[in-house]
Amino acid sequence: MNFKPSIGAKLGGALLAAALSTTAFHGAFAQEDTIKIGVLHSLSGTMAISETTLKDAMLMLVEEQNKKGGVLGKKLEAVVVDPASDWPLFAEKARQLISQDKVAAVFGCWTSSSRKSVLPVFEELNSILFYPVQYEGEESSRNIFYTGAAPNQQAIPAVDYLMNTEGVERWVLAGTDYVYPQTTNKILKAYLMSKGVAEEDIMINYTPFGHSDWQTIVTDIKNFGSAGKKTAVVSTINGDANVPFYKELANQGVKAEDIPVVAFSVGEEELAGLDTAPLVGHLAAWNYFQSVESEANAEFIEQWHAFTKNDKRVTNDPMEAAYIGFNAWVKAVEAAGTTDTDAVLDSIIGVSIPNLSGGTSTVMPNHHITKPVLIGEIQADGQFEIVQETPAVVGDEWSDYLPDSKDLIADWRKPMECGNFNVATGKCGGKGS
Amino acid sequence: MLIRFFSLVFLLLSLAAPSLAQSDPKPLIDALGKADFKQAEALIGQIAATGDPRVVPALEAFAEGDLYVRKSDNLVFIAKPAGAQFTLVDPMTSEEAGQVAKAAVTKIRVNNNLRRVIRSALGGLTLLSPDRAVRLSAADAVLRSPSPENLELVEAALAKETDAEVKTRMEEARAVSLLSSDRSVEEKRAAIETIRNYGGRDAIGILRAAYGSVDASLQPDIDDAVASIEGELALWDMAQNVWYGLSLGSVLLLAAIGLAITFGVMGIINMAHGEMVMLGAYSTFVVQEVIRTNAPGLFDWSLAIALPVAFLVTGAVGLVLERGVIRFLYGRPLETLLATWGVSLILQQAIRSIFGPTNREVGNPSWMSGSFGFGGMTITWNRLWIIAFSLSIFVALLVLLKRSAFGLQMRAVTQNRRMASSMGIRTPWIDAFTFALGSGIAGIAGVALSQIDNVSPNLGQSYIIDSFMVVVFGGVGNLWGTLVGAMSLGILNKFLEPSVGAVLGKILVLVLIILFIQKRPRGLFALKGRAVEA
Numbered sequence: 001m002n003f004k005p006s007i008g009a010k011l012g013g014a015l016l017a018a019a020l021s022t023t024a025f026h027g028a029f030a031q032e033d034t035i036k037i038g039v040l041h042s043l044s045g046t047m048a049i050s051e052t053t054l055k056d057a058m059l060m061l062v063e064e065q066n067k068k069g070g071v072l073g074k075k076l077e078a079v080v081v082d083p084a085s086d087w088p089l090f091a092e093k094a095r096q097l098i099s100q101d102k103v104a105a106v107f108g109c110w111t112s113s114s115r116k117s118v119l120p121v122f123e124e125l126n127s128i129l130f131y132p133v134q135y136e137g138e139e140s141s142r143n144i145f146y147t148g149a150a151p152n153q154q155a156i157p158a159v160d161y162l163m164n165t166e167g168v169e170r171w172v173l174a175g176t177d178y179v180y181p182q183t184t185n186k187i188l189k190a191y192l193m194s195k196g197v198a199e200e201d202i203m204i205n206y207t208p209f210g211h212s213d214w215q216t217i218v219t220d221i222k223n224f225g226s227a228g229k230k231t232a233v234v235s236t237i238n239g240d241a242n243v244p245f246y247k248e249l250a251n252q253g254v255k256a257e258d259i260p261v262v263a264f265s266v267g268e269e270e271l272a273g274l275d276t277a278p279l280v281g282h283l284a285a286w287n288y289f290q291s292v293e294s295e296a297n298a299e300f301i302e303q304w305h306a307f308t309k310n311d312k313r314v315t316n317d318p319m320e321a322a323y324i325g326f327n328a329w330v331k332a333v334e335a336a337g338t339t340d341t342d343a344v345l346d347s348i349i350g351v352s353i354p355n356l357s358g359g360t361s362t363v364m365p366n367h368h369i370t371k372p373v374l375i376g377e378i379q380a381d382g383q384f385e386i387v388q389e390t391p392a393v394v395g396d397e398w399s400d401y402l403p404d405s406k407d408l409i410a411d412w413r414k415p416m417e418c419g420n421f422n423v424a425t426g427k428c429g430g431k432g433s
Numbered sequence: 434m435l436i437r438f439f440s441l442v443f444l445l446l447s448l449a450a451p452s453l454a455q456s457d458p459k460p461l462i463d464a465l466g467k468a469d470f471k472q473a474e475a476l477i478g479q480i481a482a483t484g485d486p487r488v489v490p491a492l493e494a495f496a497e498g499d500l501y502v503r504k505s506d507n508l509v510f511i512a513k514p515a516g517a518q519f520t521l522v523d524p525m526t527s528e529e530a531g532q533v534a535k536a537a538v539t540k541i542r543v544n545n546n547l548r549r550v551i552r553s554a555l556g557g558l559t560l561l562s563p564d565r566a567v568r569l570s571a572a573d574a575v576l577r578s579p580s581p582e583n584l585e586l587v588e589a590a591l592a593k594e595t596d597a598e599v600k601t602r603m604e605e606a607r608a609v610s611l612l613s614s615d616r617s618v619e620e621k622r623a624a625i626e627t628i629r630n631y632g633g634r635d636a637i638g639i640l641r642a643a644y645g646s647v648d649a650s651l652q653p654d655i656d657d658a659v660a661s662i663e664g665e666l667a668l669w670d671m672a673q674n675v676w677y678g679l680s681l682g683s684v685l686l687l688a689a690i691g692l693a694i695t696f697g698v699m700g701i702i703n704m705a706h707g708e709m710v711m712l713g714a715y716s717t718f719v720v721q722e723v724i725r726t727n728a729p730g731l732f733d734w735s736l737a738i739a740l741p742v743a744f745l746v747t748g749a750v751g752l753v754l755e756r757g758v759i760r761f762l763y764g765r766p767l768e769t770l771l772a773t774w775g776v777s778l779i780l781q782q783a784i785r786s787i788f789g790p791t792n793r794e795v796g797n798p799s800w801m802s803g804s805f806g807f808g809g810m811t812i813t814w815n816r817l818w819i820i821a822f823s824l825s826i827f828v829a830l831l832v833l834l835k836r837s838a839f840g841l842q843m844r845a846v847t848q849n850r851r852m853a854s855s856m857g858i859r860t861p862w863i864d865a866f867t868f869a870l871g872s873g874i875a876g877i878a879g880v881a882l883s884q885i886d887n888v889s890p891n892l893g894q895s896y897i898i899d900s901f902m903v904v905v906f907g908g909v910g911n912l913w914g915t916l917v918g919a920m921s922l923g924i925l926n927k928f929l930e931p932s933v934g935a936v937l938g939k940i941l942v943l944v945l946i947i948l949f950i951q952k953r954p955r956g957l958f959a960l961k962g963r964a965v966e967a
Contacts, residue, residue, distance in 0.1 A: 044782055046891050048790040165470065166546050177936045207935040210895045212886045213684065215677045215816070216930045226634040228641030243792060243887045251804055251813040257549040258577070273792025273887060278802075281545045377544060379498070387470075387544045 034077040035070070035339055037062070037329075038097035040108025040118070040129075045085025050239060050318075051110045053269060054132060055080060057319045058107050060307040061326045071333050079103055087117040094118040098127045104339035105130065105329055107322060112136060112179050119144065126341050130325035132318045134264060134286075136183035140397040140410035140419035142345070146368045147325040147361075148318060149287055150395040151187050157373040158262045158285035159188060159234065161388050163195065166260060168232040170201045172221050177206040181236035184264070188234060190401040201229065211241045214248040222252065225259045235263040242266050243273055246282070256281025256377070268314035271382045279378045287357065287371040288320035289384040294358035314382070320356045324371075327353045328363050349413055359392055366410035368395025458483045462491050462524050465541055466502030466509045473541075474550050481554035482582075489558055491524035496551040500524070501538040512538055553578035560590035560603070568599050575606040579639065581614035605631045612643045621651055629658035633809060637662055669809025674927050680816040682923025683823040686916060687882065688896040689903035690826060691875030693915040695751075695868055697904050698847050701759060702766050704774040706900060707893025708781060709872045712750060713743035713879020714888045715784060718793045733798040736880060743876040750780075751872025755865045763864075777893065785890045795883040819881050826877060827916055833870075834912065843867050847910075906946050908956030918957055922946075 039058045041051035062078045070076055079101045083090040090109065097103045098121070105128040109115045112135055122129050122143040134149040162168040173188055175181025185204055192202060203224050205217060225231035237245055242265065249261065262283040268290050271279075290301065297315075300323065305311040332348035333339050348363050355361040361369045370392040376384030398405035398420070407424040411417075418428035461480045468476055477495075480488050494500045494511040501512040501519065510530060512519040519538060521530040543551075556574025559567050568590070575583045587607045594600045608624035608631075628636050640655050647655070688710060695703045717739040724735050731738070754776060762769045797815060804813040834840040845853040846863045854860050879892075886892060907918025922942060929938035953959065 043790075044785065046894070048785060049792065049889055049891065052790045165544070205934070208939055210891075211935060212895065213677075213681050215680065215813075216674075216927060217935065219673065219677075219811070220931065223634060226638035226641070228638050228644065240792075240887050240889065240891065244885055247797075247815075247885060248813070251802065251815060252811055253804055256545050257552065260545050269791060273794050273889070275794065275796055281548060283545075385498075385542060387542065 034075045035072070035333075036077050036079050036101055036103040038094075038101065038103035038106035038108065039078050039080045040083060040090065040093060040097065040106050041080075041110065042085040042114075043080075043082040046240075047085040047110055047114075050269070053316070054108075054110070054318055054322055056308060057304070057322050058326070060303060061323060063307065064303060065326075065330060071330055072337070072339075083114070087111075087113045090114040090117045091121050094121045094129075095125070098122075098125045103127070104333070105344070107132070107325060109133070110318075115139075115144070128329070128341055128344060130322070130329060132321035132325055134317070136180045137187075137395075137397055137399055138183060138402075138405055140366055140368075140412075142367075142412055142417070142419060143341075144367060145325060145328070145348070145363065146395060146397070147321040147328075149321075149371070149373075150368055150397060151184050151399060152396040153287060153371060153373055153393050154264055154285050155184050155188055155234070156191055157388075157390055157393070158264070158283070158375060159191065161283075161285075161375045162232045162234075162260065162262060165388070166232065167230050168260075169197070169229040170224065170227060170231040171197065172203045172205065172224055172231065172233040173236070174205045174207070174217070174221075174233055175236035176209055176211070176238035176241060178209070178238070181206070181238070184236050185234075187399045187401050194401065207237070207241065209238065209241070211237075212244045214245045215252075218245075218248045218252050218254060221259065222254060231259050233259060233261040235261050236265060237263070238265055239270065242270055246274060246279055249282075250278035256283075262375075267316040267318075268383065269316045271378065272314055274382070276378050276382045277380045280380055282378050283375055283387075284378070284384060285373060285375050286317040287373060288315075288317045288355070289374055289376050289386060290315045291376070291383045291386065292357045292374070294356060296354055296358065297356040300356055324353060324355055324361050324369060328361075328369075332363075345412070346414075357389075361392070364394055365413045366395070366397050367412055368397055370394050458485050458488045458491075459525055462488065463507065463509050465495070465500065466507050466539075470542075470544055470547060473543075473547055477547065477550050477554055478582075481557060484558070486558060487525050489555065490527060492551050492555055492558075494524065495541065495543060496548050496555075498540065498543050500541045500543075502541055503533065503538050505537065509541070510538070549578055553580055553583065556606075557583040557586045560586055561593065565596055565599060568594070568596075569602060572599060572602040572606045576602065576609050577635070579609045579613045579642070581610060584610040584614050584616075609639055612639070613646065618648050618651060621647060622654055625651065625654050625658050629662060632662050632665060634666070666809050672808070673810045674931070675924060676810060676812065678924030678927035679920060680820055680923070681927055682920035683816075683820040684882065684885070685899055685903050685923055686827065686919035687819070687823045687878040688875075689900040689907075689915055689919055690823070690830065690912075691871045691873075691878060692900045692904050693907075693912055694830075694871030694874065696901070697910045697912070697915065698843070699864065699867055699871070700766075700909075701868065702770045702773065703759075703871075704770060704897065705754065705777040705780060706872075706875055707895075707897035708777045709747045709751065709875035709893070710879040710882060710896055711784065711890065711893040712747045712780070713876030714795065714883035714886075714892055715788065715793070715879075716743035716746045716876065717880045717883045718788075718795050718888055721795060732796070733800065735796075736798060736801075736884075739880045740877055743880045744873040747876025747879070748869040748873030752865055752869040754872070755868040759868065760861065760864065777897075781890045781893070788890075790890060793888040795888050797884055801884055815884050819885065822881050823878075826874065827912070830874065831912055839863075839866070902943075902946060905950065906956055908958035911956075911958040914956055914958035 039055055041055040042048050043052055043055060059078055062076045065071065066075050079097060081093045081097060083093045094106060097106055107130045109118060109131050110133050115131055118129065119141055123141060127143060129144045130147055131144055132147050134154050137150040171192060173185040175185055189202055221233060260281065260283055262285060264285060266284050267286060301315055304313060304315055328348060328351050331351050331353055332344050336343040336347040349365050350362065352360045352362040355371055357372055359372055361371050363369055372392050373390045374386050375388040376386050379385050397410050398408035400406050407422050408420050409423060410419045411421060421428050458480050461476055465473055465476055499511055500509060502509050509524055510521040511524050512521055515532060518532045518534055520532050523530050552574050556571045559571040562568050575587060587603055587610055591603045591607060594603055605627060608627035611624045612621060628639055637659055640659050644652060644655055691709065692706045695701050695706065720739040720742055721735045724731050758772050758776065759769060762772060801815040801818055804811050842858050842863050845858060846860050850860055903919045903922060904915055906922065907914030926938055926942055929941055933941065
């Protein structure tokens with residue numbers, strides 16, 4: 001190949017290299033007496049839309065903690081890396097954080113794929129990951145703390161609400177075609193059928209990532225809803241695909257009073273890109289809404305607005321999960337007197353810290369946490385009005401409604417120290433890690 | 434007017450049962466302040482049963498979430514925001530009751546179920562309104578939420594009604610209410626017939642809902658009615674699928690038509706094409722922000738203003754891109770591919786840094802919102818306009834290429850560069866402007882796509898594959914091919930989707946295209962002659 005380097009080619013190549021190289025920028029200068037923590041969130045690529053906010057939230061939490069004097073008398077220093085929405089790169093960046101930067105703990109990941117990618121790294125190098133996003137469950141690792149909602153902390157209470165308060169008898173389970181919606185829908189279907197819903201009253205529909213043409217599916221939902229029974233849509237549609245979905249719902253005149261949609265991936269941040277006036281009444285289930293009335297939340301929102309220098313920035317559920325994870329880690333480190341992984345893993349179980357919805361969250365032996373479930377209806381201003389709040393629920397890692405996992409429990413306390421203990425056979429081991 | 438109002442009040446009072454006629458709704462409204470959802474539902478029923486038209490504003494405010502309870506005395510008011518305060522309005526008399534701080538009142542919560550109950554109650558209460566539009570929507574409300582309580586109200590209103598359209602709607606509303614009441618089998622049979630004639634999905638839903646509660650002798654009638662409506666709808670469903678296909682096709686056409694110039698005519702593998710679409714969408718966002726802050730009255734015109742802005746912005750970016758990068762890479766497709774891909778990443782990250790990684794809200798002007806019924810089909814305005822828009826861009830581009838001097842020079846350069854050059858055409862500038870034109874059209878497409886999709890830095894990525902697919906399938910270098918390719922892919926997709934699902938449908942379309950390209954490597958409309966060899 002005739003490779004004559006011209007200015008254009010050089011320029012193009014240089015620009016390309018600049019764009020492709022992922023930047024790791026560290027704190028201004030590394031001091032000996034700081035404790036480093038890793039922040040592993042995508043700042044470029046498709047997931048940047050959700051994860052950048054969490055990176056900012058982590059930086060804010062570190063800043064606030066340092067104002068209070070840091071941890072164990074030392075300042076905290078956040079090491080931010082950008083895994084660029086690329087799952088294998090997550091593992092690489094995690095390894096770099098643990099081995100080169102010697103961070104004490106890592107806060108990060110959003111998608112289940114990225115978490116599955118880093119899991120072996122954290123187990124091999126014996127470090128700690130705090131994972132702040134709602135997920136499908138069916139996993140418990142010695143080195144990972146799941147501070148987002150498990151299906152029983154989000155999906156099942158939402159379905160209960162629709163069944164009891166709105167009298168829904170017919171269900172559309174609509175999701176994006178990947179692991180979280182598929183597992184959640186499997187659990188929900190088993191749950192609904194255990195509640196006496198007939199199979200023909202459940203419609204399951206999957207769409208590709210970033211699906212933008214919802215005309216046919218919204219029509220299908222309308223047709224499915226014309227069977228004379230109250231119908232609702234349970235949506236596990238991922239991120240970006242939600243905006244066109246809600247626009248199509250609004251345009252085709254599907255009102256929340258007729259066919260309500262309850263979503264598990266739509267929060268304040270997603271609604272910020274939408275005119276919500278036609279969507280009033282559609283629901284979301286989370287463990288936190290910005291509209292929660294509590295002192296801790298008011299203070300948190302104020303800090304967030306000050307930190308981002310933008311009083312229109314919204315807060316959301318994964319931010320609260322990051323907040324809980326970070327504070328639990330701080331408290332465990334103070335209790336252990338060291339940032340050593342094994343000592344922190346011991347001391348963190350049972351740690352209780354105030355959450356933003358006015359209660360407390362406790363880290364359980366299965367590495368999940370307790371928190372209340374809130375059901376909110378979308379309002380015209382893009383916020384949610386809370387229509388139901390449950391008492392704190394313990395995150396259930398192995399679903400009781402799936403035949404494969406109903407006998408499994410996780411307990412990382414000594415002497416059991418097992419992530420998948422089978423209560424039927426009395427042995428540690430079985431499905432999953 | 435006043436006399437009419439009073440006669441209305443009397444009529445309603447006389448309609449309501451004597452035991453309720455005297456009850457005052459005010460204590461009931463005040464009781465809402467402390468009620469939970471279940472109690473509120475019962476209270477709404479009682480408030481509606483008073484038949485007092487003065488409760489209408491209170492119920493409307495309740496449904497809108499504007500009903501508040503004053504903490505000091507537990508009285509209920511309609512509150513309207515006035516700066517940092519609320520202006521309180523008495524729910525019954527609509528008299529102002531002073532301003533209070535927001536903390537002095539608590540919002541009375543409302544959920545979907547209550548909104549539904551309120552809508553039904555309001556329907557019954559406003560059936561006799563002097564305003565024709567209000568009566569029509571009242572009849573609609575009764576029709577959509579059947580309840581036997583509304584039956585007598587509808588019948589009374591029906592006796593007074595003179596307007597033909599409202600009357601028909603009320604007769605349908607009466608039939609729906611009658612079906613859930615305890616009237617005779619014969620009356621119900623007639624009601625089923627009325628609902629059958631009403632037709633549509635809603636009718637099926639109403640009939641199926643009533644199936645379990647009616648007399649067994651009526652069930653065959655319902656079965657017949659549902660079967661006959663479904664028979665009618667089957668044809669409309671076909672038409673609806675074709676329409677959806679055209680609509681998807683028009684989106685594909687919009688996304689691909691700029692690429693039909695840069696890739697189709699010029700042969701540049703432009704991976705940054707999607708980002709031009711994205712820049713167009715962001716131009717719309719900026720235009721709308723400026724309008725929102727400076728001239729909110731112009732909002733309905735925002736898209737018309739955004740069109741030239743987007744065209745110029747993306748056209749200029751395209752011009753710079755061609756002059757700065759691409760012209761050094763002509764004849765080296767692989768390097769062009771890599772360089773433009775790099776540019777696409779740079780543009781994405783630049784937008785991410787400037788506007789942030791989250792979605793931006795681009796509003797729909799009123800003429801692009803909502804839908805209308807056409808026979809058994811639902812046609813949404815935004816899709817209708819996008820079809821019209823993409824076709825007009827197509828025609829405009831066709832005219833430009835075939836009828837203008839620039840188009841002539843452009844075709845001359847692509848067909849025989851040396852000959853064109855010897856004829857005095859400045860081929861480098863024609864190249865640059867052709868690329869700018871393709872980019873500018875992608876920008877215009879972005880304006881339209883901002884109406885149906887996310888405006889985020891990733892917007893372009895979701896269209897780039899589809900765009901190449903359309904251009905290659907339709908035949909590189911042929912504008913008509915792009916049109917036919919986009920429309921047939923759209924329709925194919927929409928006919929596959931209902932039977933095999935969106936995921937499998939997309940895969941099948943890809944497989945079919947691969948097979949088709951095996952058979953006809955140059956696409957639907959292959960160019961013939963010397964241009965192909967060149």
